Amino acid sequence: MVAKVISGKTIRGVLSYNENKVKEGTAACIRAEGFPVKADELGFNDKLQTFLDYQLLNSKVKTNAIHISLNFDKSDRLDKDMLEKIAETYLDKIGFGSQPYLVYQHFDAAHPHIHLVTTNVKVDGSRIDLHNIGRDRSETARREIEIDFKLVKAQGRKQDNEILKPADLTRAAYGKSETKRTISNIVNAVVRSYKFTSIHELNAVLKQYNIIADQGKEGTLIREKNGLRYSLLDKKGQAIGVPIKASSIYGSPTLKFLSGQFELNEMRRESHGQRLRTVIDAFEAKPGREFSDFVKHMVANDVYPVVRQNEDGRIYGLTFIDNTTKCVFNGSALGKSYSANGIQERFKIEPDKKDPTMPRLPVKEYNEKQTYSISDADPRLENLDLVRQLTEANVDHSNTPYDLKKKKKRKGRSI
Known part of the structure; x- marks a missing residue:
């Protein structure tokens, strides 16, 4: 302190x-x-x-x-x-x-x-x-x-600590890192840094690191008890390994705790919504533009959109992760004209032609519906540092350039 x-x-x-x-x-x-x-x-x-x-x-x-x-x-x-x-x-x-x-x-x-x-x-x-x-x-x-009060001691530490950067995190790799520690590190860092107001918005960030917060299906005991567990996701987006109870990891990011954060973050992010609206409003509508042009525009302004698209190609939902303010917003929360339908109508843009390689949301809660990958929107973004990688949401787990690659072992302490 x-x-x-x-x-x-x-x-x-x-x-x-x-x-x-x-x-x-x-x-x-x-x-x-x-x-x-x-x-x-x-x-x-x-x-x-x-x-x-x-x-x-x-x-x-x-x-x-x-x-x-x-x-x-x-x-x-x-x-x-x-x-x-x-x-x-x-x-x-x-x-x-x-x-x-x-x-x-x-x-x-x-x-x-x-x-x-x-x-x-x-x-x-x-x-x-x-x-x-x-x-x-x-x-x-x-x-x-x-x-x-068992607080972190200020003496012996830098007084002006750097704002948490995603580079401090390691992407979760099942079998390469101890599951519980990996989940604890990533979940706590995300919870500290980002302003989200629902499990859905939290997962928009967590999935980039192959982690998902799961409340359980309707009718299950975990759902009835308002429980929460975290799991690692494989390359196909399927949960693997033994789920870790939220109450058992450091910081106890349980549903009860997160619910308090949802209310707090609702207030904390309120003043930051205008920046997102300004960025969206700055998109210039031109004939022949597709939705991927809008995605590129947002990414260029440090805003990373999760674009949900069904099997028929209809875009039905948008979630924005603003890396500048560390805020997560559903488009509709910004106003009717900032929802998926509102943006398509305002700028007269059409969904991109269906592409068989279009990444799909692998999580069952989205019924295998499609989503844009930031890397697909602009290939130059493949070399973004981890700060931007973390804020990218719901990427394709099967073929994106951010997939985990086997690296040579290096001496030193793992995290």
């Missing part, structure tokens, strides 16, 4: 910064302590007035606005309750436990982090000394909290 303490002279500015993030959909006020009502019942003026009332108790204190950010490692799994508890513990340890404070959970970075807003003017008019608060009280509190 990394803690940053900033003191200032205007509580309005600090409050406005966080409230604007809330309006943008990239933050949420998850706790209000020392206020007359709960966080979700407070307006901007209610929050501001409470702080001003405290500050008026000692007008001589000019530096009276405290803004703290607590930043956690990407691998720390922290829900709302845990974040609230950490905030409470931290403020108590640095001497602000009795002060009014607000906790904002921000979603605008790859790592979990919260912002705390408070004042150093106490209810009796005295002030909390801020001298060396970062070096002395905050640093001690940080270390103790890392131990108490």
Whole structure:
């Protein structure tokens, strides 16, 4: 955990910064302590007035606005309750436990982090000394909290970790890598990085790495118990090996956990939908264009579409994976004109002529219906790095250039 303490002279500015993030959909006020009502019942003026009332108790204190950010490692799994508890513990340890404070959970970075807003003017008019608060009280509190809450320790690690890149992952290869560890590594990395709102959207990313999240068929025990398991997929897209229960792998990405992520991601991705709409709107309709031209346009803008097509050649569904914002959207979620039908009507484009080599979705839930492969859309994309490979969705498992190839053994630690 990394803690940053900033003191200032205007509580309005600090409050406005966080409230604007809330309006943008990239933050949420998850706790209000020392206020007359709960966080979700407070307006901007209610929050501001409470702080001003405290500050008026000692007008001589000019530096009276405290803004703290607590930043956690990407691998720390922290829900709302845990974040609230950490905030409470931290403020108590640095001497602000009795002060009014607000906790904002921000979603605008790859790592979990919260912002705390408070004042150093106490209810009796005295002030909390801020001298060396970062070096002395905050640093001690940080270390103790890392131990108490079993957080990844900041000391000895790079403070500015790189945003997770798919290059950190290894493509799942049945028989070449221990199944459980492989699934755990890939699933956790995808869950941390991407904003998806359904199992279908999650699978759009996972399938590129030959993994699928399976809820079981209707009527099965696993389905009735709301269970979830992860399996490796072979080159034909068929599940192989023993399925791994979600509850048994690191991070426990169970259906219950993911359901919470679905709701959170719905809010986190909301502000990013406009970028996708802008990219789609920029496609220029020309006579004779086919759907593959649209696919190429999207890929050129770092957006990777999963295009679902039935046996008759009709395109009936679209899912977009935006590699820039790490968001997954069904076309219809962006608006009626961004659905598969809407796009075909707007741009007057027709499905490509049926090609016997057109890759097919191998997963039974799609009834063997067809899909475009990004590599088929543009051969030059074969050399994309792993960052782009991960964001490509539902490729052909039988003949794409991304199929696993046997490589010479290299010395060193495997992942």
